[in-house]
Amino acid sequence: MSDLGHFLSEKRKEQGKSIKDVSKATLISKAAIEAIESGDFDSLPSYVHCYGFVKKYAEYLGYTYDDVKSLFESECKKEDFQVQEAQESEVDYSSADSKRKFPVFAAVFLLLIIGGILAYVFVPSGTLDKEVKQIESKGELTTGNTTSGNETELKKNKALPEDNISQEKTEGGKEQALKTDKKSSGLENATESDGKAKDNEITPYEITQELNKEKKVVEKKYDVSLDFSDTCWVHVNIDNEKQLDFIAEGGLIKTISFSDFFIIDIGNAAAITISHNGDIYRNLGGWREPVKNLRFTMDNGTLKYSKIEN
Template structure:
């Protein structure tokens, strides 16, 4: 067993101090306290974390700092720690932040483009079919009427012998011209009647395909979903490794070591209080607002109380 760990454990037992009391006063979790008493310093994230935890624990128990430093340096050195970092505890649920994919934009654009091309092709086909029908209906009566006068013109006209015969010839030609005009008017009316039929058919198709969808009843939301809609959810981003202690709504407390370039999602109802070992590496994001610069470089910040004001913005204050 480690001499320094044995000294810490013996002093705590002689003073009759429990782990819960030490955790409440020093903000060091019970797991870390047991690791210090067992001399498992290499299980800490770094040499600095181990040294700081030992000094804080020894100072709380009233042990001389020089004795603690001598024993610690004899049992632990910087070379015992690897470059990797391990998380001691992870009480806060970590959710992946959704990332927008370019496929969500490209695929709808392709679908809209295909539908537009298909619609244009169908429209052009309908217009061409309608024009061909109109042209065929216009050409049929003109050809039949043109045949009569040609044959009549081919026959030699007899010379009028008297004034009465000339008047009768004029009356016959006038009646024939009237019949030709009537036939042309009837053909024009047939064409005009045929065009609205095509338009009515084209307009009637969307009415059959339109279907009204009845509105769906809203689903009931649980407490977590209501909290998410009210905006009481923040994302903690850590630019470097540091220890964190949190008190959420006065009901839950957490101690953990945050890894470098990691994100943590915290959901709360009214407030949460946070203590961090390196205040300069922490960024608190709420909706479109980021709060950073909570303290100096490599300096701890304690009793930072975060809450949402009446305007829906995240604000914080230092309690002590």
């Protein structure tokens, strides 16, 4: 049995208090109290939990952390938790992988066999031959089309001189026709420009869409300061989007940001001060008294809270 656990256990018994009494007053679980008294700190989640629980347990019995500091530091070391976390993170998956390889391979092999049997039973024997012939005929058609297209292009490129002369005459006639028909061409240009203007015209719907894009609502955030004068556990629900759980020590100042609301549960209601731009709330409950479901919101720039009844 550890010296620290023996000390706390003896003082608890001298005061006529049971482990259940300690758990109810400090909100420390019975299992954690039993672990502390037996010196089994490795079973607790982290070094911070060990420190917070021992400090709270000692204060409940009427002692300070300084009274048990030397015993605690000699039996519970931060390095032990760091080594334990490092060992837990190093997991060898090679044996697990080797066990999985054979079943996966066997399953794939069985699926292939079953698929072949089903194909043999249900697919008619002549179906595959028909599909192959259709693919071959499509290939021949494609080749033939390509060849005929190339021949057509070659014929076009082999234009005779007479064709070139007639083409030049035709182009000259077109130029003359364009010069003599300036009025008609002007009308055509105007018609084309009007068509382009209509195509580029912005509709009322598009204007509304652009205005809506510019009117994006920027969600406002409010910063609130949590100032702790003593150790206590805290749970915060921020806008039903973020949850915070931590053990605060005396002197800690923590800032949280919210848009709509935040709900806070406190293990030591007298140890916390909540403030925002001159709005200050303290003494939310008695010393070492837990308070839950305090809902804080902003009302016309003022931080306000109310108690949510279960």
